Amino acid sequence: MALALIDRDPESDTLSIHRLVQSETIYFLQENAYLFPKEHRLQRVFEHASKLVYEAFPKQIKGRRFDNRWPECAKYSQHVTALLDRFSRFERTLRPSKDFFLVMSNAAWYCVERHAHKDLERIVTTTMKAFQTSDNFANEPLIYAHLCNSAGRLWTQKGNFHRAMAKMEECRKIRIDHLPLTDDEVWISNNNIGNISLSMGNYNEALEMHLHCEATLGDRIDWKEMNYSNLSRSLTALGRTKEAHEFNCKALQLNSSWYIKAM
Amino acid sequence: MLPGGQNAKFYGRSMEMKEIYSRLHQKDPMPGIPSVALHGMGGIGKTQITLAYAYQHLEEYDAIFWIRSETMASLARSFSEAVVKLGLPDTDIKQEAENRIIFLDWLQNTSQSLNTSLRVMTKSLSAEARCLLIYDNAENQNELANYWPVSESGSALITTRNHSFGMQPAQSGMPIHRFSPEAGSQFILRILNDRKRTTEESEAAMLLSKQLDGHALALTQMTALIQKKGWSINKFLAHYEKGPSNLRNSNDMRWAHAGYSYTIKTVFSLSLKSLSETSPAAFTILAILAFVSPDTIPESLMVVDEKIDLPKELEFCKDAIRYFIRMTWIYLADF
Numbered sequence: 195m196a197l198a199l200i201d202r203d204p205e206s207d208t209l210s211i212h213r214l215v216q217s218e219t220i221y222f223l224q225e226n227a228y229l230f231p232k233e234h235r236l237q238r239v240f241e242h243a244s245k246l247v248y249e250a251f252p253k254q255i256k257g258r259r260f261d262n263r264w265p266e267c268a269k270y271s272q273h274v275t276a277l278l279d280r281f282s283r284f285e286r287t288l289r290p291s292k293d294f295f296l297v298m299s300n301a302a303w304y305c306v307e308r309h310a311h312k313d314l315e316r317i318v319t320t321t322m323k324a325f326q327t328s329d330n331f332a333n334e335p336l337i338y339a340h341l342c343n344s345a346g347r348l349w350t351q352k353g354n355f356h357r358a359m360a361k362m363e364e365c366r367k368i369r370i371d372h373l374p375l376t377d378d379e380v381w382i383s384n385n386n387i388g389n390i391s392l393s394m395g396n397y398n399e400a401l402e403m404h405l406h407c408e409a410t411l412g413d414r415i416d417w418k419e420m421n422y423s424n425l426s427r428s429l430t431a432l433g434r435t436k437e438a439h440e441f442n443c444k445a446l447q448l449n450s451s452w453y454i455k456a457m
Numbered sequence: 458m459l460p461g462g463q464n465a466k467f468y469g470r471s472m473e474m475k476e477i478y479s480r481l482h483q484k485d486p487m488p489g490i491p492s493v494a495l496h497g498m499g500g501i502g503k504t505q506i507t508l509a510y511a512y513q514h515l516e517e518y519d520a521i522f523w524i525r526s527e528t529m530a531s532l533a534r535s536f537s538e539a540v541v542k543l544g545l546p547d548t549d550i551k552q553e554a555e556n557r558i559i560f561l562d563w564l565q566n567t568s569q570s571l572n573t574s575l576r577v578m579t580k581s582l583s584a585e586a587r588c589l590l591i592y593d594n595a596e597n598q599n600e601l602a603n604y605w606p607v608s609e610s611g612s613a614l615i616t617t618r619n620h621s622f623g624m625q626p627a628q629s630g631m632p633i634h635r636f637s638p639e640a641g642s643q644f645i646l647r648i649l650n651d652r653k654r655t656t657e658e659s660e661a662a663m664l665l666s667k668q669l670d671g672h673a674l675a676l677t678q679m680t681a682l683i684q685k686k687g688w689s690i691n692k693f694l695a696h697y698e699k700g701p702s703n704l705r706n707s708n709d710m711r712w713a714h715a716g717y718s719y720t721i722k723t724v725f726s727l728s729l730k731s732l733s734e735t736s737p738a739a740f741t742i743l744a745i746l747a748f749v750s751p752d753t754i755p756e757s758l759m760v761v762d763e764k765i766d767l768p769k770e771l772e773f774c775k776d777a778i779r780y781f782i783r784m785t786w787i788y789l790a791d792f
Contacts, residue, residue: 198498198618199728199743202756202784209754211746212498212635213670218725219747226730242741242771243748249765250758273749273758280748 220280224287240280241291247277248297252304254340256378260304267304274301275313282320290324295337302344309351318345339368339379346386355394362387381410381417385424392428401428419448460523460593463512466677468644470506473633477510480629481612487628490606492613494595494622497633499724500674503616506633507591510614518589518611524604526595526615532604536560557604564588565608587611598625618728634671641666641676645690648680661690668697670751675721738773742784 201210223236251270252263260267274297281288298321305314318341325338342365349358366383373380388403404424411421422445429438473495481491495503511521522539525531533553540548540556540563548559588611595601595617605626606613615622623630636644642662646654669675683693733740746754761767761774773780 198496198620199732200746200784206753207756209746209756210752211743211754212672213751214500214672214675214721215498215725215743216747216751218721219729219744221722222726222729223744238770239741239744240748242768243745245767245771246745246758246761246774247749249761250755269755270758272752273754276750277748 220284236284237288240284240288241293243277243280244291244294244297247273248293248300251297251300253296254300254303257382260307264304264307267301271301271304271313274298274317278317278320281324285324290321290328292334292337295321295325295334295341299337299340299344302341306344306347306351311348311352314344314348318348335368335372336379339365339372342368343383343386346390350386350390350393355390359387359390359394362390376410376412378414381407381414384410385417385421388424388428392424392431397428397431401425401432404428415448419445422448459508459511459521464505464508466648467505467509468647469636469640470502470509473506473631474510474513476631477506477614478514480631481614486609488609489626489628490590490609490611490613492615492627492629494615494617494620494627494630495633496617496620496623496630498672499618499728500672500721501633501635502673503633504593505673507593507614507616511589511591514589518587520587521589522591524590524592526592526601526604526617528596529600529603532600533557536604561604561606564590564606564611589614592616595619595622598622602626636666636671636673636676638663638666638671641669641671644673644676645680645683648677649684649690658690661694665690665694665697668694672721674724678721738770739784741770742780 199211199215202208203210220236223239227235247270251274252260252266254260277294278298281290281294298317302314302317302321305311305317322338322341322345325334325341342361346358346361346365349355349361362383366380366387369377369380369383384403385407388400388407391397391403392400404421407421408425411418422441426438426441426445429435429441477493477495480493483491495507497503511523515521522535524535524539526535533556537548537550537553537556540560541550543560543563545559545563548556550556590606590611590613592601592604592613592615595615596619598619598621601615601622602625613627615627620630620632635641642659642665645662645665646659652658665679666676669679679693679697683690686693688696729740729743732743742759745759749758759774759780761771763775765775767774
């Protein structure tokens with residue numbers, strides 16, 4: 195028996211559900227919890243939803259950008275936001291799951307890439323608060339570190355460098371405590387702190403950090419040009435223009451994009 | 458044999474009314490009685506549209522029969538009442554099995570006179586008498602099939618949540634959709650027409666219409682509550698946003714029409730309870746969809762690679778075919 199609770203568009207392979215059906219289903223779960231086995235209770239359903247949204251949304255792996263996966267991110271981002279809204283509305287009742295934290299940390303990074311400050315701030319604020327009030331803070335430190343990184347990027351983009359530095363340093367500390375020093379995510383934290391130092395006018399600290407990044411690059415060829423251009427900027431700020439130009443040429447050889455040319 | 462008087466609060470739906478008329482008056486009709494199944498979620502306005510249609514086209518029909526179709530028992534009862542109203546000879550309201558045959562037979566051979574106690578008839582039926590049969594709230598196609606006329610004269614409408622009725626026994630199905638935000642806001646303001654219409658109230662009506670997503674029953678009941686409490690729409694919105702749970706169970710019976718006494722809560726809880734009992738997996742899908750954005754949900758969200766570790770309740774997500782079978786329990790219609 196079809197119960198007319200969901201619409202389907204066969205052309206786009208999408209579903210839609212009336213907002214009242216959504217709210218009534220959640221009320222139904224809450225008010226009739228005693229009728230259901232555990233797998234149908236609100237908490238469990240929330241965990242299932244978090245799992246499916248996490249599996250669907252692209253994953254950020256070891257600091258790599260989403261870039262050509264933006265369309266896929268866009269397809270699911272509204273559902274991540276909706277999941278966050280539901281969690282916020284029922285946060286006294288619902289306990290966030292690992293999948294919830296994971297998908298929020300991936301979605302946060304997508305917002306960083308899009309410079310979607312409002313969405314990013316909501317995600318990091320709500321999710322970090324949930325982290326701190328749950329058991330996951332101790333159990334999943336690297337997910338929390340990832341959120342700190344995104345929060346740091348948020349404040350950098352908004353020009354609040356002190357706040358950005360605090361978050362980036364918190365992120366780096368967690369990563370250093372839990373990952374090998376040669377790990378990609380440790381390198382990224384160092385790189386980000388170098389950039390924020392530069393923005394704050396701490397040019398010597400910036401140069402020191404970017405030189406350390408250069409020394410620990412290893413075989414990360416795709417990050418070489420970024421490192422060279424960061425070194426070029428740091429040296430320019432210090433008035434060491436000849437050395438800056440040399441690093442800029444090295445960066446251009448690896449990547450002749452307009453950004454590097456502009457440097 | 459209509460269940461109530463004309464609904465003074467009925468609003469809009471002119472396109473739907475025209476569409477029903479057009480489908481019941483095709484130039485090249487299909488075999489069988491001209492018929493349309495209006496389908497959609499509970500509370501969306503299917504019954505009210507059908508009732509309004511009946512009143513609008515009263516003169517066109519010699520008789521209109523309202524058949525309550527939720528269960529076999531209600532179908533049987535409605536048919537029995539019809540034969541009694543018609544004053545057909547040798548009938549006993551308690552003999553439901555016989556009454557079914559008598560009424561179907563009568564529909565096929567409409568040559569008897571009508572009993573003048575009928576509310577909507579004043580003249581005798583001729584052999585070409587036109588009848589409109591309205592099967593309201595049909596649930597089970599097999600049950601309805603036993604009460605479906607073989608006659609090709611007259612017309613039939615079905616109201617149902619199940620879009621399959623549009624294929625069988627009706628000749629076509631017509632989905633009934635929610636009001637647009639503009640239509641919903643006009644609906645609210647029309648009901649509250651004894652008030653001064655300010656820009657703030659008009660804007661608030663639009664917000665409320667969006668909040669209730671154009672759902673006819675929700676709009677009716679929430680507007681009734683606004684009227685009852687003497688609140689402005691803005692004040693109501695503030696209360697609703699704080700916590701709609703108290704408001705959703707409100708039911709001012711003065712606003713109930715044609716015996717429709719459901720609240721927002723009850724109209725859905727019946728479907729949800731039924732679904733949770735008959736198909737727990739489909740219920741799981743619905744419950745999960747309650748946590749995502751309501752629009753443009755990719756079906757791929759529910760279909761997962763078989764290598765992924767999933768809890769037992771989500772195992773069906775690894776099998777796209779099983780997933781789609783589950784979905785047929787809760788689909789409205791393809792559009």
